Amino acid sequence: MGQPLARPSPYPGSHPDLAAPWKHGDLMLLASVPQFGPQKFKELWEAGVSPGVVLADPKQLPTGGKRGEQFRTAIRTHTGRERDEVRRRAERQIDAATRLGATILTYDHPAYPPVLMRSNYPVPYLFCRGKRGVVKSTRTVACVGSRGIRTPYDGLHRRFVEVACGEGCVVVSWFALGADSVGHRAAVDAGGATVGVMPGGLDRVFPPENKELWSRVVDEGGGAVVSEAAFGTRASSLLLRRRNRLIVALARGVLVGQSAAKGGAMNAFRFAVEQRKPSATFAPDESDATSGNGSIGAAGGTVFPREPDDDAYRRWLRELSSST
Secondary structure, three states: OOOOOOOOOOOOOOOOOOOOOOOHHHHHHHHOOOOOOHHHHHHHHHHOOOHHHHHHOHHHOOOOHHHHHHHHHHHHOOOHHHHHHHHHHHHHHHHHHHHHOOEEEEOOOOOOOHHHHOOOOOOOEEEEEEOHHHHOOOOEEEEEOOOOOOOOHHHHHHHHHHHHHHOOOEEEEOOOOOHHHHHHHHHHHOOOEEEEEOOOOOOOOOOHHHHHHHHHHHHOOOEEEEEOOOOOOOOOHHHHHHHHHHHHHOOOOEEEOOOOOOOOOHHHHHHHHHOOOOEEEEOOOOOHHHHHHHHHHHOOOEEEOOOOOHHHHHHHHHHHHHOO
């Protein structure tokens, strides 16, 4: 879990344990409270109050108004049996992390991604395998696209990733077949770093067809894989939707290499709009397979030509790096 970062409490003397470490069992228990999501955990962090303190004394919860009272009531209704069971589950997760050489990144872990913390989806814990230092990079770009990516878009996608790695960016993607695999492999081949955002537990390769790619990223030092899902969790439609939001939250901007207007990769574009992050794509052709590219351009996203343009890629990436 790592040592907590040194930070002064904004409420000195008000409670002896305000800066206590963010323990995984406490996080899991508080996350079981309905509607207590990432922004509420961030509110705790900014107030200098740990989940354990709130569980012991709900009055310490900084959330005000009716919503705050609803949360306090829900916390008080947790039985001792419920708390013990959640903490046992947390212990099993910590044991699994140790066995797999994984890390559970919480806000007080030095490798927790700062880009994620600044987003509107600062998940309170993130499971990580591989080079965890890669995950804390502040120069990240999401590169996603269709599973059926084709020429020339596969080559354009690959070249963009190569340029991004040359600019010192970490490439974040979904680890799916098609465009995502093209991006991950291009990053590793270029000697760069990549992060795969998974829709299930990190104790299994998903999709299984990417076993070799998983080995290159996780075992051979090409980067890392992360998930907000606990070990042993299978992929589901709900987790796939959460993964869409998480990948954008981890990145400074989003490139959609190729997508139909109704394609799954367009979810990343929609979350980029929601999170006010820049988006880019390549110029569409006349087919439905690139209708999503056209939608991104029509909505104000950057559109690169249908031939490699390293200078344009670098300008866009440097604008990302200079943005707040």
